[in-house]
Structures are given as C-alpha cells and as structure tokens.
Amino acid sequence: MKHVITRKENLNSADYLIDVVAPEVARRFVPGSFCVLITIPEGERIPMSIQKAEDDKITFYIKKLGKTSRELDSWKVGDSLYKVIGPMGTPPPIRKYGNVVFASDLVCGHAENYAMCKELIKIDGNHVTSIQSFPTEVDVYPEKELCDTVADKFILATEDGSKGEKGHYLDIIKDLLEAGKVDQVFAGGAIPPLRDLSILTKKYGVPIYATVRQIMVDATGMCGSCRVFIDGEQKLACIDGPMFDGHKVDWEAAISRLAMFKNKEAEAMECYNEKMKGVK
Amino acid sequence: MAIQRRVPMREQAPEERIKNFKSVPLGYSKEEAITEAKRCIQCKNPTCEPGCPVRMDIKDIIYEIAHENFEKAFLISKKDNAVPAMTGRVCPQEEQCEGVCILGKKGDPINIGKLFAFVADWARENGITEHLEIKESAKKVAIVGAGPAGITCAVDLRKMGYQVTIFEALHMAGGVLQYGIPPFRLPRDVVDYELAFLEEIGVDIQLNHIVGQNVDFSELRENYDAIYLATGAGAPKFLKIDGEKLKGVYSANEFLIRVNLMKAYKFPDWDTPIIYGDKVGVIGCGNVALDSARCAKRLGAKEVFILYRRTKACAPAREEEILHAMEEGIIFKEMVCPSRIIGNDDGWITGIGLIKTKFEGIDKAGRPRPVNIKNSEMEMDLDTLIIALGTTPNRLFLSNAPELDTYSWGGIKTDDSFETNLKGVFAGGDALTGGSTVIAAMGNGRDAAVAIQKSLNE
Numbered sequence: 204m205k206h207v208i209t210r211k212e213n214l215n216s217a218d219y220l221i222d223v224v225a226p227e228v229a230r231r232f233v234p235g236s237f238c239v240l241i242t243i244p245e246g247e248r249i250p251m252s253i254q255k256a257e258d259d260k261i262t263f264y265i266k267k268l269g270k271t272s273r274e275l276d277s278w279k280v281g282d283s284l285y286k287v288i289g290p291m292g293t294p295p296p297i298r299k300y301g302n303v304v305f306a307s308d309l310v311c312g313h314a315e316n317y318a319m320c321k322e323l324i325k326i327d328g329n330h331v332t333s334i335q336s337f338p339t340e341v342d343v344y345p346e347k348e349l350c351d352t353v354a355d356k357f358i359l360a361t362e363d364g365s366k367g368e369k370g371h372y373l374d375i376i377k378d379l380l381e382a383g384k385v386d387q388v389f390a391g392g393a394i395p396p397l398r399d400l401s402i403l404t405k406k407y408g409v410p411i412y413a414t415v416r417q418i419m420v421d422a423t424g425m426c427g428s429c430r431v432f433i434d435g436e437q438k439l440a441c442i443d444g445p446m447f448d449g450h451k452v453d454w455e456a457a458i459s460r461l462a463m464f465k466n467k468e469a470e471a472m473e474c475y476n477e478k479m480k481g482v483k
Numbered sequence: 484m485a486i487q488r489r490v491p492m493r494e495q496a497p498e499e500r501i502k503n504f505k506s507v508p509l510g511y512s513k514e515e516a517i518t519e520a521k522r523c524i525q526c527k528n529p530t531c532e533p534g535c536p537v538r539m540d541i542k543d544i545i546y547e548i549a550h551e552n553f554e555k556a557f558l559i560s561k562k563d564n565a566v567p568a569m570t571g572r573v574c575p576q577e578e579q580c581e582g583v584c585i586l587g588k589k590g591d592p593i594n595i596g597k598l599f600a601f602v603a604d605w606a607r608e609n610g611i612t613e614h615l616e617i618k619e620s621a622k623k624v625a626i627v628g629a630g631p632a633g634i635t636c637a638v639d640l641r642k643m644g645y646q647v648t649i650f651e652a653l654h655m656a657g658g659v660l661q662y663g664i665p666p667f668r669l670p671r672d673v674v675d676y677e678l679a680f681l682e683e684i685g686v687d688i689q690l691n692h693i694v695g696q697n698v699d700f701s702e703l704r705e706n707y708d709a710i711y712l713a714t715g716a717g718a719p720k721f722l723k724i725d726g727e728k729l730k731g732v733y734s735a736n737e738f739l740i741r742v743n744l745m746k747a748y749k750f751p752d753w754d755t756p757i758i759y760g761d762k763v764g765v766i767g768c769g770n771v772a773l774d775s776a777r778c779a780k781r782l783g784a785k786e787v788f789i790l791y792r793r794t795k796a797c798a799p800a801r802e803e804e805i806l807h808a809m810e811e812g813i814i815f816k817e818m819v820c821p822s823r824i825i826g827n828d829d830g831w832i833t834g835i836g837l838i839k840t841k842f843e844g845i846d847k848a849g850r851p852r853p854v855n856i857k858n859s860e861m862e863m864d865l866d867t868l869i870i871a872l873g874t875t876p877n878r879l880f881l882s883n884a885p886e887l888d889t890y891s892w893g894g895i896k897t898d899d900s901f902e903t904n905l906k907g908v909f910a911g912g913d914a915l916t917g918g919s920t921v922i923a924a925m926g927n928g929r930d931a932a933v934a935i936q937k938s939l940n941e
C-alpha cells in the first residue's frame with residue numbers, strides 16, 4: 204500500500220496539514236481516533252490524531268516540533284509515507300451530553316476537536332461549543348480549517364487578544380462554567396492546561412474527557428510506555444485512551460513522563476539540522 | 484569410539500561483543516560441523532527426537548551432515564520446521580533434544596542446535612530452497628499474529644493448499660523473534676530470510692492489521708473458513724510498587740521493542756531513541772531479563788545488574804545465555820526482591836529498595852519458593868530500571884472477542900485439538916500458555932494445522 208500525500212498546506216508558520224491515501228484507515232475511522240505514522244523505514248512510530256476521513260484519504264494537522272515532523276514538512280504532494288497504521292485508541296462515546304464544550308490548543312487538539320464536534324452536533328439534545336485557542340494571531344489556523352463549520356457555537360481565542368477573544372481556553376471555559384452552561388467538557392492539546400482545566404471543571408462538578416498525550420512506541424498495548432495513572436490504577440493511553448476522565452488522571456506523572464526523551468529529541472534535531480546544512 | 488567433547492563453538496570475544504549487536508556465536512565451518520556430526524552414534528531409538536516439540540528427524544539430519552550432504556540435511560529439517568535457522572539459535576536445546584542425548588551421560592551431548600543453524604545458514608548462503616508442489620484449495624484460513632505459532636501454522640496449511648492470510652499488528656512479521664530477541668542472539672538477516680519464505684510459497688501477510696482494533700474479529704469470522712489465533716502474550720506485567728511512574732523505568736518490552744524492532748542502537752541514524760544510565764538494574768532472570776541486560780550493556784551502560792529473588796541456578800533463562808551474560812560482565816544479585824523504586828524531584832529514578840529473600844518450601848511449579856526476610860531492606864543506586872517479570876495476553880484482541888472462552892488471566896481456552904469454544908476458531912502459542920518457547924509455540928502451530936485441516940474436510 205502506498206500512502207501517497209495528496210494535499211499539503213501550511214496552516215500557519217508552525218503547523219501544516221496533509222492528506223494521505225490510507226483506505227483501510229479511512230474505512231474504519233472513528234472520531235477522536237489516531238494513527239501511527241512511520242515516515243521512512245528508519246523512522247519512529249509517531250502517533251497523530253485523525254482530523255477527518257474522506258473517501259480513501261485521511262487528514263492530519265501536524266505541528267513542527269522535532270526531527271520527524273520537520274522532515275515530513277519538507278515532503279511534497281506525490282511523496283509517500285512508509286506506514287500509516289490505524290485507527291487506534293478508544294475515544295469516548297458520541298452520545299447525548301447536553302451542553303458540550305470541546306476546547307483545544309496546540310498539538311493534537313484541534314484535529315480531534317473538529318472530528319468529535321462534527322459528530323456530537325448530529326445527536327439530538329446536544330449543543331456543541333468549540334473553543335480553539337492560539338498564542339497569537341499568526342498562529343491561528345485558516346478559517347476553513349477551524350471548527351466554526353461543525354459546531355453550534357465557535358469561539359476563537361488568542362492569548363494576547365490579537366484575534367478573536369482575549370485569553371486561553373481556560374479563561375473562556377471559566378466564564379461558561381460560572382454561568383452554569385456546561386454539562387460535559389472535552390479537551391485536547393498541551394498537557395499543563397489540561398491539568399488546570401481538569402481542576403477547574405472538578406470545582407464546578409462538570410465531567411471532562413481530556414486527551415492524555417504520552418510517548419507511544421507500539422500503540423498496541425504491548426510496551427507500557429504510554430501508561431497513565433487513573434485513580435492509582437495503571438491504564439494504557441494507546442488502547443484505553445488517549446481520552447480519560449480528567450478528574451482522575453495523575454497529571455504530574457503524565458507531564459513528567461512526556462519529557463523523558465527530551466535530550467534525545469534535541470540530539471535528533473541537531474543531527475538532522477547538521478545533515479540538512481549541506482542540502483539545498 | 485565417539486569423541487566425548489563437542490567441537491567448541493567459536494564466539495566473538497566478550498570485550499568485543501559488548502560493543503556491537505552482531506551474533507555472539509560465529510557458527511561452525513563445514514569441517515567443524517562434520518566433525519561434530521560424526522560424534523553422533525546414530526542410536527537405534529533416538530531419545531533426542533521425542534524431546535523435540537516439532538518432532539524433527541534429528542538423527543537423519545545429523546547423519547546427512549556427517550556425510551556432507553548438507554542439502555539433504557536442510558530439506559529434511561525444513562520438512563518439520565519452517566524456520567530452522569532461528570530455532571537452531573534460540574531453542575532451549577539443553578532441556579529438549581540435547582538434554583536427553585545419550586552422549587551427554589559420559590561427555591557432551593551433540594550440539595544439535597548449532598548443527599541445525601549451520602545447515603540452514605549453509606542453505607541460505609547457497610540459495611537452496613524447498614520445492615513445493617502445492618495442490619490449491621479454495622478454502623481460506625485467517626491467522627492472527629505472525630509469531631512462531633502463527634507462521635508455522637501458516638506454512639503447514641499453505642503446504643496443504645489452503646489460502647492463508649496472516650494479520651499482524653506490527654509493521655514487521657516475526658513476533659518475539661522480531662521485536663524481542665536481540666540480533667546478537669538472532670541476526671536479522673536470518674529472520675528476514677526465513678520469513679521471506681512464507682511469501683514465496685504464497686502466504687499473504689497483512690502487516691499493521693490489529694485484530695480487535697482496526698480489523699474486527701467478527702469480520703474474520705464471516706470471511707474465512709477457519710481462524711487460528713496466535714496473538715502471543717505480549718502485554719507487560721509491572722511490579723505494582725511505588726515509583727513505576729518514574730522516568731527511566733521501562734518494561735522489558737518497551738526497552739526491547741525500542742532496541743530490536745526500532746533499532747534504537749543505531750540512533751540517531753535511526754529515529755527511535757533509548758535512554759540508559761550508567762547503572763542499569765533488570766528485575767527478573769528469564770531470557771527476557773538477560774536480553775534486556777545484555778542490550779543495556781551493548782548500548783554503553785557501565786554496570787548492569789540482574790536483580791533476582793531466587794538464584795541463577797533455578798532461573799528460567801537458558802544456560803548458554805546466563806554464561807554469555809556473565810562473560811559480558813552482567814552482575815547477578817541473587818535472593819533480592821524489589822520493594823519500591825526511588826526517584827528525585829524531577830521525576831527520574833535514582834535507586835531501588837530491595838529486600839533480601841530466603842527459600843522456604845516449594846512452589847506450584849516445583850521451584851524453591853522465595854520469601855522476604857524481615858527488616859532486611861537495603862537501597863541501591865540505579866539510573867535505569869527494566870522490569871522483566873513476564874507478560875500476559877494482550878487484552879486488545881480479547882476485548883473484541885467477548886464470546887471467546889478464556890481463563891481469568893487472559894489465556895485462551897481450547898480443547899485437545901486446539902479448537903476454542905467457537906467452531907472453526909483455533910488457538911495456540913503463548914496466547915494459550917501465557918509464555919513458553921519458540922519451538923513449543925511452533926509445535927502448537929503444527930498440531931493446530933492438522934486439526935484445522937481435519938475440521939475443513941468435515
């Protein structure tokens with residue numbers, strides 16, 4: 204199977220999207236699920252949320268972070284990924300929740316935000332609010348990629364107020380919680396704000412499903428690398444999650460474990476930069 | 484008069500081999516193989532053969548090697564064993580064929596494993612393959628898992644003419660042979676070559692297909708005439724003590740998958756990283772623990788400790804591998820049991836608490852039972868810990884097959900012919916036993932192939 208890239212667009216200076224041919228994944232796509240990508244035979248197995256599946260293609264929103272995501276950014280339409288494996292994970296059920304808020308920022312948040320809101324809105328009795336927050340105006344995704352097309356209400360926020368509302372999603376949800384207008388929160392993106400949001404929603408007695416991003420290797424439940432601690436019990440983000448009841452997650456462990464390979468990631472990036480120096 | 488001592492195996496010197504991932508044994512030359520084979524007294528009733536789970540014609544193979552008929556020897560071995568170059572290297576021969584060899588009574592048993600590896604290597608180097616006349620049948624069999632159990636069953640069924648598709652979760656076939664056992668024990672060119680044979684004879688291998696996740700078990704049941712479940716026992720067990728969240732604490736599976744499947748020992752040329760410290764501790768003393776310890780040593784760890792609650796004399800690891808590990812400077816700390824993992828404020832492991840043990844009575848498996856000695860706790864500095872306590876069946880598959888009868892620990896239940904409670908669904912290998920050996924899994928695969936044939940002809 205050739206996983207050809209059929210579309211590639213920049214979302215802003217730090218994020219891009221790709222469409223990849225992967226009929227087997229597209230056929231079984233579930234909102235909130237993810238894939239494992241291996242770009243080249245020597246590459247890592249990296250998890251990536253699926254934004255949508257259309258015909259035999261799936262879409263990813265990718266943040267340029269380290270070696271793999273940057274190298275992939277230099278690829279063009281027509282190039283093929285070595286492996287695209289999925290869909291993986293057990294996302295929370297799409298059912299009637301009432302007033303639902305899906306909030307996202309940064310890596311692996313906006314893709315599931317789009318995917319899940321699109322389905323949640325189809326359920327009678329749900330009123331879906333999508334909040335997407337970005338640091339500043341230049342980080343905001345192009346309009347057609349934002350969730351205003353798939354939610355009842357869409358709130359765009361920038362931390363410096365340069366576009367949309369001013370603040371992080373934390374600030375916006377706080378107001379909604381205060382007004383007593385929320386029955387269920389979903390959230391994805393950077394881990395520290397997810398911890399803070401979990402604490403906040405707990406205070407208001409509102410349930411939350413939060414994406415606990417962890418380092419994955421096989422993503423089939425065989426290595427234990429992605430272990431998260433839920434009320435003291437060990438779960439695996441790759442097969443039990445990655446979304447869990449945010450009130451029960453051991454967030455300090457999750458934040459700590461995600462940084463385990465930081466030095467190695469920097470080393471990989473340095474080697475990649477060195478290699479690219481001679482290449483035009 | 485037979486020679487009492489075996490022809491010694493040339494090996495990479497310990498000081499050299501701890502710097503690379505190349506094969507430790509260098510293999511027999513033709514002359515050495517012939518000399519070793521000639522020691523065989525060709526017993527009338529060979530005790531070695533019943534000791535082999537796939538019932539290879541060991542005596543005949545050795546006879547042909549002794550007479551320099553390597554091709555013939557290879558073809559005989561291939562008849563019962565889809566992957567002789569691999570089993571020759573990883574079987575616990577000392578407990579099976581070699582363990583019951585008559586010559587072992589007065590001297591060394593015949594070096595059956597190394598002779599079989601020699602023959603298979605020779606065939607590979609000389610391009611000798613088995614020629615099969617396959618009488619095609621329209622019946623289709625799905626096999627879940629491309630480990631030793633799955634591939635053996637696939638080859639046998641294919642030889643019988645069935646249309647066989649293997650679904651494998653990972654991006655490479657081989658199961659533990661690929662992701663678990665390190666290349667210094669099982670070189671990857673050997674693995675690749677023996678697996679290529681499957682595709683040559685027309686076994687369809689669907690990689691990246693996780694039954695229960697991106698393929699439904701019910702879908703397989705609708706589309707195939709029979710199914711063989713060979714999903715192994717891949718999920719790691721943890722200690723369930725304080726500190727398992729700490730950075731620097733790995734399951735053996737994660738450590739070995741990073742190193743062997745993802746080639747972390749070639750980082751940064753290969754992208755997957757691995758972290759190890761100067762002082763690495765490994766809990767357990769099975770093959771998995773030793774493989775982890777020896778990998779850590781090769782990656783560059785200064786001191787590597789095996790922390791075991793029994794003595795190495797009653798360890799489940801192969802004898803040869805314990806000897807190799809000792810030569811490589813792995814330090815065995817026996818009769819200690821981990822009580823807690825100690826970390827610093829940044830969330831990194833800094834050490835481990837250990838309690839001394841003593842033996843008291845015998846456990847269910849007949850091994851001396853270790854019990855903790857009160858007030859004997861001590862601490863040891865470590866910067867990496869690898870937990871190699873064994874594995875359990877992967878629940879990803881099981882949760883998608885709730886109608887399948889299993890034991891409480893997740894092992895699949897079958898009758899004597901390896902059929903599960905679901906008609907036409909068979910199972911074998913570690914998924915059934917919870918963990919055994921490559922050759923036992925292969926034996927299961929062969930027996931199941933016969934049972935599947937029978938059921939398809941009913």
Ligand SMILES: Cc1cc2nc3c(=O)[nH]c(=O)nc-3n(C[C@H](O)[C@H](O)[C@H](O)COP(=O)(O)OP(=O)(O)OC[C@H]3O[C@@H](n4cnc5c(N)ncnc54)[C@H](O)[C@@H]3O)c2cc1C
Nearest residue numbers: 249250251252264265266269270271272311417418419468
């Ligand atoms: C369930 C899940 C869904 C994700 N979805 C998206 C997505 O939609 N878009 C997106 O841009 N990113 C997503 N990620 C994160 C993405 O996997 C990492 O950014 C990617 O692996 C980085 O690889 P790299 O080589 O470019 O950077 P590296 O230099 O290797 O790492 C940069 C950072 O990425 C994280 N990371 C690295 N390796 C892994 C790994 N094997 N597994 C998980 N995280 C890792 C770490 O936080 C690390 O600090 C997701 C992660 C998870 C767990």
Ligand SMILES: Cc1cc2nc3c(=O)[nH]c(=O)nc-3n(C[C@H](O)[C@H](O)[C@H](O)COP(=O)(O)OP(=O)(O)OC[C@H]3O[C@@H](n4cnc5c(N)ncnc54)[C@H](O)[C@@H]3O)c2cc1C
Nearest residue numbers: 628630631632652658659694715770912913919920921924
């Ligand atoms: C590190 C290590 C060292 C070992 N050393 C030795 C040794 O020296 N000698 C020896 O005899 N034995 C050894 N063993 C044990 C031996 O490897 C196993 O007993 C044997 O591999 C079991 O074979 P299997 O086919 O049942 O399972 P496995 O080899 O585990 O293969 C199972 C396969 O199924 C796949 N799978 C699982 N779930 C699914 C699913 N839902 N869908 C699709 N595919 C799936 C897995 O990815 C895997 O490839 C060792 C084991 C380990 C871990």
Ligand code: FES
Nearest residue numbers: 420422426427441
């Ligand atoms: S990534 Fe290996 S168990 Fe989840």
